[in-house]
Amino acid sequence: MKTGLFFGSFNPVHIGHMIIANHMIQYTDMDEVWMVVSPQNPLKNKASLANNNDRYYLVQLAIGDNHALRASNIEFSLPVPSYTIDTLTYLKEKYPSKSFCLIMGGDNLATIEKWKNYHILLEHYDIYVYNRPGYDLEKYEDNPRIHIVDNVPLLDISATFIRQALKEGKSIQYLVPEKVYEYLTEYNIYR
Ligand code: ATP
Numbered sequence: 001m002k003t004g005l006f007f008g009s010f011n012p013v014h015i016g017h018m019i020i021a022n023h024m025i026q027y028t029d030m031d032e033v034w035m036v037v038s039p040q041n042p043l044k045n046k047a048s049l050a051n052n053n054d055r056y057y058l059v060q061l062a063i064g065d066n067h068a069l070r071a072s073n074i075e076f077s078l079p080v081p082s083y084t085i086d087t088l089t090y091l092k093e094k095y096p097s098k099s100f101c102l103i104m105g106g107d108n109l110a111t112i113e114k115w116k117n118y119h120i121l122l123e124h125y126d127i128y129v130y131n132r133p134g135y136d137l138e139k140y141e142d143n144p145r146i147h148i149v150d151n152v153p154l155l156d157i158s159a160t161f162i163r164q165a166l167k168e169g170k171s172i173q174y175l176v177p178e179k180v181y182e183y184l185t186e187y188n189i190y191r
Helices: 015-027 052-063 084-094 118-124 159-167 178-186
Strands: 002-008 032-037 069-072 099-105 127-130 146-149
Touching (some): 002 015, 002 084, 032 052, 084 118
């Protein structure tokens, strides 16, 4: 069973994230994708970061009954800040029958050399990368661990844009899944 891990703060989750998660299921050999919600870092508590459980619940709402996708709060119980390599080591031990790989945008791949134990990461895990405007993936093409996923439909939206829109009292309908929209509106999150 090949499981793709898509990490993010999902603050909040939006259609851009869901397009990526679904695309990986449809067009790669991944059997499932886990959307791993990053915890709040108590040392750098960002005022604009909604609490862990809201962000996690919103990812669950976004996924709905799609069995190929799963929300994961695994990092909430790991030491903060969470390093991808530590989370992977933990998951590998906890789910020995699964084969984990990573999903990331070219923007994240560009910084990978700064990640904790990145060479170990690249030695043991496959990384599926989709391009994002302004990032050149050519230099990674020969790395056998890096799988470039082409033709991913990209939407130029970000959680920052959504938070700002909510703060300004604008509607964010259609930018997030319908149930996420209803929850954010009902509980006045990010206002
Ligand atoms: P923020 O605006 O708060 O920084 P974000 O929208 O970029 O948030 P994250 O939770 O940081 O969302 O994103 C999780 C992952 O999704 C990251 O790897 C990021 O590169 C990717 N991502 C974010 N927005 C998009 C998008 N519109 N299309 C494709 N990938 C995206």
